[in-house]
Amino acid sequence: QVQLQESGPGLVKPSETLSLTCTVSGGSISGYYYYWIRQPAGKGLEWIGRFNTREFSDYNPSLKSRVTMSLDTSRGQFSLRLISVTAADTAVYYCARDDTGIGSAAIYWGQGILVTVSS
Amino acid sequence: QSALTQPASVSGSPGQSIAFSCTGTSSDVGGYNYVSWYQQHPGKAPKLMIYEVTNRPSGVPDRFSGSKSGNTASLTISGLQAEDEANYYCMSYTSSSTLVFGGGTKLTVL
Numbered sequence: 001q002v003q004l005q006e007s008g009p010g011l012v013k014p015s016e017t018l019s020l021t022c023t024v025s026g027g028s029i030s031g032y033y034y035y036w037i038r039q040p041a042g043k044g045l046e047w048i049g050r051f052n053t054r055e056f057s058d059y060n061p062s063l064k065s066r067v068t069m070s071l072d073t074s075r076g077q078f079s080l081r082l083i084s085v086t087a088a089d090t091a092v093y094y095c096a097r098d099d100t101g102i103g104s105a106a107i108y109w110g111q112g113i114l115v116t117v118s119s
Numbered sequence: 120q121s122a123l124t125q126p127a128s129v130s131g132s133p134g135q136s137i138a139f140s141c142t143g144t145s146s147d148v149g150g151y152n153y154v155s156w157y158q159q160h161p162g163k164a165p166k167l168m169i170y171e172v173t174n175r176p177s178g179v180p181d182r183f184s185g186s187k188s189g190n191t192a193s194l195t196i197s198g199l200q201a202e203d204e205a206n207y208y209c210m211s212y213t214s215s216s217t218l219v220f221g222g223g224t225k226l227t228v229l
Contacts (some may be wrong), residue, residue: 037217037220044122044208044220044221044223045159045208045210045223046156047220059217060213061215061217062120092138094164100170100171102153102171104212104218105155105167105171107170107176110168112164
């Protein structure tokens, strides 16, 4: 059974870089789209971007200048890097995987990790 | 990119059928059959309920169904149950090769 688990610091200072890792278990990491999605407290879901094992990526236009995603197939990990964070980046961050082969739906989700941006 | 439009809340009684709408444009919902729906209970991760407009992942009850007409997609729950009370989000592929969520609808089971 496919499982995803987010990890990383829960507190990041303003203007610094948020770095999160998603560890994938229960099968091969290759051949799928991976997503990062976030949700500020009490608000809706926001798609951050997607990445696949062919290093094909797309990012939310509102975040594109600050976001980088990468995949380490040898470690079974998918990563997010968001630079120059502000309080507006405080949210629960989810990683997810799309097994449809198209890159249009998040089938498997991690439990989420709360990241707070504060000095 | 603009978020898809969903009503803020809907309510229904057990056993009833209810439908959620998700309105976009010809550049997202109307242009592709790549609309998905997610159920989220408080404090939990979202769960995929429908993908590619009408497809149900294994394990999702057939009480949940999806459809689309023009720029509006819909999720219908028949035989409403207490455990269906949750927030529901739609998501669509866009002409910019990105994905965009709706603002979410809170379902209350009376």
